[in-house]
Amino acid sequence: MTSTPATAERRRDADRTRAEILDVAQREFARYGYAGARVDEIAARMRTTKRMIYYYFGSKERLYIAVLEKAYAEVRAVERTVDVEHLAPVEAIRTLAELTFDHHDAHRDFIKLVAIENIHQAEHIRKSEALAGLGAPVLDLITRILETGRASGDFVTEADAIDVHMMISAFCFFRVANQHTFGALFGRDMTAPEHRDRLRQMVGEMTVGYLCGSGARP
Amino acid sequence: MTSTPATAERRRDADRTRAEILDVAQREFARYGYAGARVDEIAARMRTTKRMIYYYFGSKERLYIAVLEKAYAEVRAVERTVDVEHLAPVEAIRTLAELTFDHHDAHRDFIKLVAIENIHQAEHIRKSEALAGLGAPVLDLITRILETGRASGDFVTEADAIDVHMMISAFCFFRVANQHTFGALFGRDMTAPEHRDRLRQMVGEMTVGYLCGSGARP
DNA sequence: TGTTTTACGAACTAGATAGTTAATTAATGT
């Protein structure tokens, strides 16, 4: 059993080639959409040829699905590192909101892939078993925080975990996904560094403010 | 001057043909994206031919821009009917949030077109002069509400009109635009009728809650 | 009425694009 050098350069390296295809394809799909992305263009941006795309992935659609799965897997890996269990409910939910903000900020290609997938009515996500049940962990976390917060009397608003997750995601997602049209219409790039901290704080305040209620309601 | 019958059917009717092309094209672009939409398919869904698309619009891209302009124009028309000036600031902002919700709910094609436009980095919106300065009216309105609310002491949070508009839009937009991936991951169709009223109330509470602050902050 | 202009339809084309064929070379196992 001759072991292959893991670090040194090899003329032929299936893993490396596969990974490079996925990498380039992710950028291409995120930038131009599924239909707009060109297989030839992806090939041109690699050190290998178009034939390899079909060798490893079979079709444009299967390549796209593979890109989606990889992107979601990375996201899931980050999510697992979140630990807010030791915090009091108000701080836990604020921290979760801010971490979600950071996460969306750091994975813009992923955001765009999700937006693209929605245009296609999530048909590819639904096709992939690897992507089913991906939402459960966050919902469990939020559910526990909400229970604690209601028990302590901090949270007064009735909303379930999915509602709260949607509220947080909507803010973080929109800021990245709609930066271009919003920028064109309102003359402000919400993803610019000078707005980052303020908006990050805002999503935390917004969520906490909603759950805790305010003096303005009769 | 022979006047043409306005209501009766005519074999040739430029306005009608033009309008039908725009209508069919809007559905097609909203459903498949710019690159994914097929000119032939648009033609097949009309009672006229593909030739007419080029006769009236010149190219696929110019047709797409015309669709965008029409969609934005309709939206603007609705926006002009909003009158919340006579309301107290808290109710004004809540009403604005709920109206925005209704508006997004009622114009789903428009939402999808905006999502598509973001994938293309708003290049078409930027090309169209008809779409510049479209954001100003809402911002003026929010600015006035915020001023009144701060003067009365109802609003304590420091956020400007663009921030508030983004917060409201994000929620309403996300619910419609991301319904498919969200549904696939969390098993809930946020656009389903049984969630509508709750989410509508939620966006109002959320915005008011944020602006008025809550007891949870030190 | 005759002429011009506007609106329309069927068939066609050039180029782009996803996907293939078949030969080749590097690594692996014996």
Place this chain on the structure above:
DNA sequence: ACATTAATTAACTATCTAGTTCGTAAAACA
């Protein structure tokens, strides 16, 4: 060393798609 398998390349093809050509007929106009 040699056979086998995995990885890779270059050139090719069928099809799809935006855009066109050319001819025609209904309105508008004089």
